Amino acid sequence: MRNLSSLKKEFLRKWIKGLRKYNSQKKNMNLLERKKAIKLSADLAMASTKDKTTLWRKALFANTSTKIDDEQDMSTTSSTPQKKVIRKNSTNSYPLRKRITGRRKILRRNHTKERVEASFIAMRLVKKRTRKLKSLLPGGKFMDDSCLVDETLDYIESLKAQVEVMRCLVTSSELFINQP
């Protein structure tokens, strides 16, 4: 709780700025677009809190900027030919995935005998979980163990701040709307 409130304030400020900018671009957005806009600007705001420079922030920056670029491309260009292309790509990848998973299964069978001692089981479990955590965290695949723990600490803190700010905003806007 050391600087949670300041974190929240900063996040709120930047988020609102981002939202405004987003709104200036497009006037009428449907639900999904709005949600995307909200999420993106929230991500950006989270990623740009100034006092810490951590790996996940940089990765988040990169991700959101690419997403924003994608979205702008999607919106500006004519929709139908591009959408067809994208759909074709998505369908083409499916059989590939099947093949790859098949290979992995075969590999596992040929794998050397797995050791059954307790320490190895424990290690395997921990490794599984660290892999999962890495997949959760933005930019997690590039981190080693010690780095990972630090980053999750930071990430959890800022996620908490983000959630609390959003919750407050939701309740306040609900109150506001219900009144007049």
Place this chain on the structure above:
Amino acid sequence: MEQTTLESIQFNEEIQGIMAPASETANSFTALLELPPTQVVELLHSPEITGKPPKPYPLTCDTGNLTFPSNTTARFSVLAGENKNSPEVKDEVPETEGGGCVSDPTIENKKSKGAKRKEREKKVKVSSKKIKSIGDENSGNGGDELPYVHVRVRRGQATDSHSLAERARREKINARMKLLQELVPGCNKISGTALVLDKIINHVQSLQHEVEILSMKLAAVNPIIDSNLESILATEGLSLMDSNFPATVAPVVWPETPHNGNRQQFQIPWQSDAFHQPLWGRGENNPNFMTPENSLLSYDSSANSVSLHSNQMKMEQ
């Protein structure tokens, strides 16, 4: 006494040897003499106190005059007393020969700029090799200390440099995991890394899902984000440029509402035209001035408990 003078002379020779490339004067012991005493004090300070950032040392001499050889020995012993590594250094010195003594201050000198853990581990490697060469007394004792590193080598555990580094790394990770355990609720009683990691993963996932859901909610609640936000913030008297409002702006008296009747009284001023007044009135209860973001953030998720006091308490966190 003789031993300390010997050590001091050796150290001085090392210092002078290090000094020689830096200084352009002669290579002899008298080069040190040519320096003003304050700089000598600095030199004696810097190689020994590791782990401190290289600040420009204030040129204050504790003693008024430094007459050179006798005071340097005194100075060295004083410095050695100040330095926390000193007992280990002193232990090291009588054990090893003069040759072993030579490399220590050089190493320490190199590491004087911000000794990090890795560098300490390197020292461990060097010193552990020396200790091995001399005798295995260290590994035999229980709970002994290796110099330069705050890693305890327990009885029967290897003094191998690799395993030491690994152990240091593991301890670092475990310390961080403890911090994480405190952060994530419900992790304190669980022992075992895998389960704790499980909980952490669940927590992160749930937080991410909540962000998604809340952003959906927000998108649904506000047909147009911009105008609603503006109106919300406008009622709070907020313009994004200046987030700080002086306390003098809040003149209005908001009647202190009892806990039960809060909700209705809360709602009514919302509808009134003077929107900003009640909010600033609330701010008046707070001795510090309230930024608009604070007021926004105080509309806590527990909309049912609408007591002003509880809201303010949460705000003051």
